[in-house]
Amino acid sequence: MRLLKLIWPVLKVYLVGLKVLLYQIFNKPFTLPVFPKQNGRVAIVTGGAKGMGYETARCLTSLGMHVVIAGNSEEEGLAAVKKIQEEDDERKVEFQHLNLASLKSVRQFVQAYKNRALPLHVLVNNAGVMLVPETKTQDGFELHFGLNYLGHFLLTNLLLDTLKQSGRQDSFARIVTISSATHYVADLDLEDLQSRSCYCAHGAYSQSKLALVLFTYRLQEELTSQGFPVTANAVDPGMVDTDLYQNLCGPTQLLKRPVARLFFRTPAEGASTAIYAAVAPEMEGVGSCYLYNGQRTRSSDASYDEDLQVQLWRLSRALVGLPVEGKRAN
Template identity: 75%
Template sequence: MWLLSFILPILRLYLVGVKVLLYQLFNKSFTLPVLPKQNGRVAIVTGGARGMGYETARHLASLGMHVVIAGNSEEDGLQAVKKIHEEGSEGKVEFLFLDLCSLKSVRQFVQRFKARALPLHVLVNNAGIMLVPEGKTEDGFELHFGLNYLGHFLLTNLLLDKLKRSGRHDACSRVVTMSSATHYVGRLNMEDLQGRSCYSAHGAYSQSKLALVLFTYHLQEKLTAAGFPVTSNAVDPGMVDTDLYNNLCIPAQAAKKPVAKMLFRTPAEGASTAILAAIASQLEGVGGCYFYNGERAKSADITYDHNVRAELWKQSCALVGLQEA
């Protein structure tokens, strides 16, 4: 029984990977259209120092946006800021420290950002880890669930007041959250969200990406019900050649290298749909959607279950110490 519960998540995840690669073999990557200038608007991009996060921050800044790169490496963050500035970007770019493995750090980041008295028009929840060895966050949460999901859950909720005040009904603020196709095979165990009974890195990663889609939809439901000018969407970047794959097992690493050159998206291609969701005029006022390769797509059936979404939200509030509004 234990062996089966360990192997099944691996098989499910790699099967999804094969399906995505087949899609990418026969379909070109989405190309961004000409996007409107973003002068005077402010964005936060988590994990914005490298990979897709860097490409997202770079593109937003090129359109005149003031971008705050949020990350846990000051060296990488400052280097990213320097590179973007050297490109002659029209917008301002800066780095603020944020460790999503620490709820204290999330709260400190929000305090520092709010002390700047800036508006906030776009929040891109991009940072993530994949298939890391079993471990805990500073607060004792399983790493994938804690960093990928709970850290972003708390961050978004603490910044909601800024987003609400910065948005208008003809120019909504936007929350864009990076999920992945692995959410389709994620299993959400409400009695054991942290996978204590039988740890599987593959299962934990898939669950965290499923939780992000459920969170995205429930957030939109709450925003719509209250009439706030904020939209919330999830994005699937496809399989992208980034450092996320560094934790694959040795045989998978060896197989990945030649496949990645032929079939994986580049970080810029992977970031394109998130950029579209963040600022495209045609998506003004559009929320509660799952976007893949520049288009709306259907997410897993469970993500449309209001009761599941509400229960996850309730438990997440309790875990991070928020009062459920």
């Protein structure tokens, strides 16, 4: 039984990966249209120093947006800033340290950001890890769940006031969260979110990505019910040739390399749908969407379970130390 618990999530992830790969073989990547300038708007992109995050930050700055690259490597972050500014020294881009595997770091990041009294019009929750060996965050959470999901959950909630104040009824603030097709095969066990009973990297990763979709939908419900000019959407970038795949086992890594060169999306192509969600005029005021290859599509059945959304929302608030809903934070 234990062996089945280890193997079954792996098989499901690779099967959904094969499905995505076949789609990409026979369908062209989404091409970004020409967007209006975003002068005066400010964005935070987590994991913006490399891969899809870098391409997202690069594109947003090209549209005139002031972008804060949030990441845990100062060297990579400053290098990304320099590279973007080398294209055009008038681009507004900077680096600010953020370790999503530390709730303390998340709080420090938000406080430092708020101290500057900057508005926030776009938050792109892009950073993540995939298929890492069993590891804990600084707060003792399983790394996929803690970094991919809980870190972004806390970051988003702490920045909500700034997003609400920055949005207007004719120009909503936007939250864009990167999920994955693996969420379709995820099993979310609220009694074992830390994967303690039987750790499987594939299962832990897919669970974190389902949690992000559930969070997105619940967040939009909260925002809509209170009439705030902020939207929340989830994005599936497809299979993208980035460093996320570095934890594949040896034989799979060898097989992946030629396949990736031929059929995976480039980081720029992978970032295109997130950029679309962040700035497209047709997405103005539109939330609770799951976007794939530039199109709205249906996420997993489990992601629409409203009871599961609420339970995960409440549990997550408790795990990250947010106050009970209805009570004012100190």
